[in-house]
Amino acid sequence: MPPPTAAASAREILTGLHEIMAGRGTAQPKLDKVVDLVAEKMRSEVCSIYLLRDNKLELFATHGLRKEAVHVTRLKLGEGLVGTIAAEGRILNLAEAAGHHEFVYRPETGEERFHSFAGVPIIYRETPIGVLSVQHSEPRRYADVEIEALQTVAMVLSELIAGARLVDGARRGRLRSAGPLRLMGLKLVAGMAKGQAVFHEPRVIVEHTVAEDIEAERDRVYGAFRKMREQIDNLAREAEFGAAGEHEEIIETYRMFAYDEGWSRRINEAIDSGLTAEAAIERVQQRTRARMREIDDPLLAERMHDLEDLSNRLLRIVSGRMGTAAQTGLTHDTVLIARNLGPAELLEYDRRRLKAVVLEEGSLTSHMVIVARAMGVPVIGRLPGVRHIVEEGDSVLVDGDNGSVMIRPSKALLTGFEQRMALSKKKRAQFDAVRALPAKTTDGVQISVMMNAGLAEDAASLDLTGADGIGLFRTEFQFLVSATMPGRESQLRLYKRVLDAAGDKPVVFRTLDIGGDKALPYLTNDAEEAENPSMGWRALRLSLDRSTLMKAQARALIQAAAERKLRVMFPMVSEPWEYDQARTLFEAQVQWAEHGNRPVPSRIEFGAMLEVPSLAEQLDLLLPRVDFLSIGTNDLTQFLFAADRGDPRLAERYDWLSPSILRFLKRVLDAARAAKKPVRICGEMSGRPLECMALIGLGAENFSITPAAVGPIKAMVRSLDAAAIRARMEQWLAKPPNDLRKALSDWARRHKVAV
Ligand code: PEP
Ligand code: MG
Numbered sequence: 161m162p163p164p165t166a167a168a169s170a171r172e173i174l175t176g177l178h179e180i181m182a183g184r185g186t187a188q189p190k191l192d193k194v195v196d197l198v199a200e201k202m203r204s205e206v207c208s209i210y211l212l213r214d215n216k217l218e219l220f221a222t223h224g225l226r227k228e229a230v231h232v233t234r235l236k237l238g239e240g241l242v243g244t245i246a247a248e249g250r251i252l253n254l255a256e257a258a259g260h261h262e263f264v265y266r267p268e269t270g271e272e273r274f275h276s277f278a279g280v281p282i283i284y285r286e287t288p289i290g291v292l293s294v295q296h297s298e299p300r301r302y303a304d305v306e307i308e309a310l311q312t313v314a315m316v317l318s319e320l321i322a323g324a325r326l327v328d329g330a331r332r333g334r335l336r337s338a339g340p341l342r343l344m345g346l347k348l349v350a351g352m353a354k355g356q357a358v359f360h361e362p363r364v365i366v367e368h369t370v371a372e373d374i375e376a377e378r379d380r381v382y383g384a385f386r387k388m389r390e391q392i393d394n395l396a397r398e399a400e401f402g403a404a405g406e407h408e409e410i411i412e413t414y415r416m417f418a419y420d421e422g423w424s425r426r427i428n429e430a431i432d433s434g435l436t437a438e439a440a441i442e443r444v445q446q447r448t449r450a451r452m453r454e455i456d457d458p459l460l461a462e463r464m465h466d467l468e469d470l471s472n473r474l475l476r477i478v479s480g481r482m483g484t485a486a487q488t489g490l491t492h493d494t495v496l497i498a499r500n501l502g503p504a505e506l507l508e509y510d511r512r513r514l515k516a517v518v519l520e521e522g523s524l525t526s527h528m529v530i531v532a533r534a535m536g537v538p539v540i541g542r543l544p545g546v547r548h549i550v551e552e553g554d555s556v557l558v559d560g561d562n563g564s565v566m567i568r569p570s571k572a573l574l575t576g577f578e579q580r581m582a583l584s585k586k587k588r589a590q591f592d593a594v595r596a597l598p599a600k601t602t603d604g605v606q607i608s609v610m611m612n613a614g615l616a617e618d619a620a621s622l623d624l625t626g627a628d629g630i631g632l633f634r635t636e637f638q639f640l641v642s643a644t645m646p647g648r649e650s651q652l653r654l655y656k657r658v659l660d661a662a663g664d665k666p667v668v669f670r671t672l673d674i675g676g677d678k679a680l681p682y683l684t685n686d687a688e689e690a691e692n693p694s695m696g697w698r699a700l701r702l703s704l705d706r707s708t709l710m711k712a713q714a715r716a717l718i719q720a721a722a723e724r725k726l727r728v729m730f731p732m733v734s735e736p737w738e739y740d741q742a743r744t745l746f747e748a749q750v751q752w753a754e755h756g757n758r759p760v761p762s763r764i765e766f767g768a769m770l771e772v773p774s775l776a777e778q779l780d781l782l783l784p785r786v787d788f789l790s791i792g793t794n795d796l797t798q799f800l801f802a803a804d805r806g807d808p809r810l811a812e813r814y815d816w817l818s819p820s821i822l823r824f825l826k827r828v829l830d831a832a833r834a835a836k837k838p839v840r841i842c843g844e845m846s847g848r849p850l851e852c853m854a855l856i857g858l859g860a861e862n863f864s865i866t867p868a869a870v871g872p873i874k875a876m877v878r879s880l881d882a883a884a885i886r887a888r889m890e891q892w893l894a895k896p897p898n899d900l901r902k903a904l905s906d907w908a909r910r911h912k913v914a915v
Contacts, residue, residue: 170309170433173201177316178370178434187324191221198294198313199223202306206274206295209317210235210242211282212327217242217291219269220326224295229269240264245279246288251450253278253307255299275299280310283446284318285365286551289327292317308447312433315443316369340568343543346811347563348522348529351538351868352581353495353515354574357554357567358485359547360498360505364475369439374431381437384478385424388470392418413466423467437478445471468548469499490514495556497547503527503678504640507615511535516558518565520544523811525794525844527677531637533844533866534618540565542808591871595626599874605882607856609873610666610864612842614638619658621867622665626874629665631864632790632842633658635713636672639680648712655720666727668790668840668864669717670769671710671742673699673731677806694798694805699732704741714749722759729767729790733775736782739768743785769842771795776828783835790864791828793843797821816845817854817904819896826858826893833859840864849876849915854904856882857889875914884911 176197180190191209199207206224210217219225219233238247244262245252254260257277265272278301279293292314294302302310321327371377392414417423423444430440445468452464476482484505485496490513500521506528514537522529522541532539538560550556550567557566557577561584566573599607610631613619615638619630638646638654646654658667674680675698703710717726730742743766753760768775768782771792775782783789793816798805800821801814825841832839840862845851847869853876855863865873888907897903908915 169201170305170312173198173309173313174316174370174434176201177313181316181320181370187320187326188221190320194313194317195221195223198292198310202294202309204294204296206271206293208293208295209282209290210246210293211290211321212237212246212288217246220290222269224274225269225271229266233266233269235264235266240266241277241279242291242293245281245291245293249281249283249288249450250454251278251280251307251311251447253302255301257295271295273297276301278302278307278310280307280314280450282314282318282321284322284327286363289318289321308430308443309433311443311447312430312435315366315435315439315446319369340566340570340573341549343546343549343565343567345518345540345546345563345565346522346524346542346808347560348519348524348539348541349517349533349537349560351516351536351560352558352577352584353493353538353560354555354557354577354581355493355495355515357497357550357552357556358490358494359552360484360486360496360501361469361472361476362481362485362488363472363552364438364479364481366436366438366442366475368436371431371434371436371439374434377431377435377437377440378428380478381424381427381431381440384437384474385418387477388474389418391473392470413463414470417467417470438475441471441475441478484508486510495558497550497556499547501528503531503637506531506535506537507637507640511537516540516556516560518543518546518550518556518558520546521808523806523808525798525805530612530794530844530866531614533847533868534612534614536868542811588871591875594875594878595871597626597874597878599628599877601856601877601880601882603881603883605856605861607877608840608862609870609877610668610840610862611867611870612864613658613867616654616657616661618867619661619667622662625867625870627665627865627867627870630658630662630667631840631862633667633669634673635669636674636678639672639674640678645680648716651713651716652720655717659720659724666725668727668729668767670729670731670790671700671713672703675699675702694795700730700738700742701732701734703730704738704745707745710742710745711749714746715752718746718749718753718760718764719758721761721764723762726761726764727767727788728764729769729788731769731792732771732795733768733782734772735774736778736785739766739782739785770828771799773799773824776824776831779828779831779835783832783837786837789828789832789837789839791825791839791841791843793821793825793841793845796824796843797845800824815901816848816851817901819893819900822854822858822889822900823893825855825860829859838862847873849873849913850901850904850908852876853880853885853908853913853915854889854900856880857885858893859886872914879912879914881911 180193195207195209208222208225209220211220216234216236219230235243237243241252241262254277256275257263274295274297276296276299279291281288282290282292292310396411396415426444427440430443486508490510493515494513495516495518497518500519517532517537517539519541520543529539538558540558540563554568557569599609608628610629611625611627612632613630614634676694730739733739750760765787767788767790768786769790769792794805803810803814841855841860842864846855846863847865849872852873
């Protein structure tokens with residue numbers, strides 16, 4: 161028996177199906193007609209529909225099996241061929257059904273005469289709700305086009321079934337076959353939170369499956385492919401310039417799929433069979449998913465996620481539902497799920513509703529994580545595939561303190577979590593009490609604890625945090641959150657607001673640190689960029705080349721700090737001449753202000769950030785020229801270890817408490833002390849109590865940390881004997897133990913230091 165010609169016969173089925181569905185009457189007679197139609201058009205002896213009711217797959221309609229079996233034959237999920245298809249969302253295509261290890265025989269159906277069997281899941285909103293199968297007495301495998309026709313029918317049927325509320329849960333809008341699940345990821349930002357899962361890039365639910373005008377559907381899909389390819393090409397271009405948030409490897413895979421002729425052809429064939437563009441994309445994706453399930457290869461599974469992404473992107477384009485969840489707005493407490501996020505994307509979310517972020521990638525010192533930390537939003541990263549495990553709307557518990565994510569928790573789990581959350585709140589309240597107290601060690605060493613900030617809101621909360629000032633104001637954040645380049649006036653307004661909010665407390669403004677993972681869409685690089693953008697044209701390098709940008713910022717800062725003290729520092733100074741040049745440019749703007757009779761700051765202090773190891777070799781030349789030094793351990797450690805701070809694979813590879821880093825820092829601290837120049841450490845490292853304790857052990861006394869860490873750091877400082885840890889560190893640095901982190905942590909415990 162020859163298989164029917166591909167699209168033509170599928171279209172015939174679909175037309176018939178459309179007529180049946182549009183007709184009057186209840187669901188049961190319609191299902192009876194559907195099985196007759198499919199059997200006839202596919203020239204199959206049997207066609208049956210099983211639907212999930214009371215958690216069992218019940219035979220609802222059949223052509224060819226005994227009618228007495230209808231509503232009598234019931235299989236558990238996972239039982240027999242039908243149960244396996246529904247439980248695993250798989251397709252089975254067997255020449256000899258009885259030969260399959262899952263086969264179970266049900267005498268009431270009279271199916272012993274039939275040898276071949278093919279079945280596809282009926283899926284509603286990504287969950288299998290039934291099975292559509294065909295059987296034949298002749299042992300043969302069904303052709304691909306026949307399987308696709310079955311999938312098409314299953315897809316259209318799902319609308320009828322859900323509409324008629326024939327299955328479990330369809331009333332609620334969706335079914336849940338999955339239970340609670342606990343995943344362990346990488347703690348990126350501590351804290352506990354609960355909320356409902358929201359996808360940063362929302363999934364599209366296909367509502368209409370049968371096309372009215374095939375030509376029009378084909379045009380829509382053609383247009384969507386063109387747009388998607390354009391987007392991917394742009395992403396790839398941005399990646400070359402170091403502006404893309406996404407990994408290059410992923411973009412390359414995207415590109416490969418986006419231009420895959422086979423994929424677009426299959427979608428077009430599905431449209432030819434009578435499906436809408438959305439349904440066609442979804443059906444092809446279902447087929448690919450089912451195929452992939454049969455191949456147990458983690459590498460392929462990874463690629464499958466990329467294709468899912470792209471398929472979802474195509475769906476979003478074709479249905480006109482672009483934009484991220486931030487644009488749609490959050491309506492409830494939200495746990496945001498994403499592959500990765502940029503700092504600007506994160507800042508678009510409503511702070512009141514965004515409770516936590518769960519990422520497939522992510523690393524400890526990426527700027528998105530720094531922003532989240534400043535916003536007080538817990539983040540868990542490194543959970544590959546999480547977007548395919550969680551469903552939109554699932555309840556999610558995030559424990560950023562131990563790195564766990566609980567999906568669809570049971571009542572008992574939720575209660576336990578809420579209790580721990582209350583406890584953690586209590587602990588935070590204890591820190592709140594410490595925040596207002598001075599940061600003095602038990603032997604009387606005064607430690608300066610400032611905070612990092614980047615937005616006006618952060619500055620407004622300075623008093624609440626208990627910090628001594630703002631030790632690092634990341635001016636590029638204002639640029640990151642706006643769609644166009646902020647002009648001098650708006651910069652001026654922000655800086656003034658920050659200084660006003662800080663009052664007598666000092667604020668150290670860092671000039672723009674753009675580039676690396678802080679790319680601006682409106683500022684593109686026109687030259688070839690290095691492989692690793694954080695080692696490329698960024699920060700001071702970019703500012704010196706685009707001096708107009710720096711001049712505007714300098715003027716805004718000078719005006720904002722009129723008649724007050726202004727503290728400015730330059731990021732990523734690699735050689736002293738860069739600092740000199742930046743300072744000269746800045747001082748020229750003071751003259752510009754004076755010429756225009758504008759008030760100028762009472763005094764300007766200039767500092768350099770030590771983030772590039774090369775600068776450490778010229779400290780003797782640099783230190784006499786600066787008013788202060790600031791160490792950015794985030795960049796410094798990535799350069800010391802040659803380990804990209806944004807690469808999730810390296811996120812846990814090197815330890816901040818490695819002797820290499822600590823010895824290096826000690827050298828810098830000693831040199832600054834000898835030159836009598838203040839030095840402050842402002843990377844994420846110093847916001848961690850154990851790390852900060854080690855830094856005090858090196859002689860550091862000034863820190864700028866994330867606001868939420870002020871309490872814990874002060875608590876640590878107030879329980880520490882500075883002289884004791886200094887003496888201990890000296891010995892350890894001379895002769896490092898195998899595991900310095902463990903040694904420090906044991907020491908802290910023995911000496912009752914609150915780390
Ligand atoms: C650093 O590199 O440590 C630093 C404080 O700057 P940023 O994290 O903004 O690069
Ligand atoms: Mg830096």
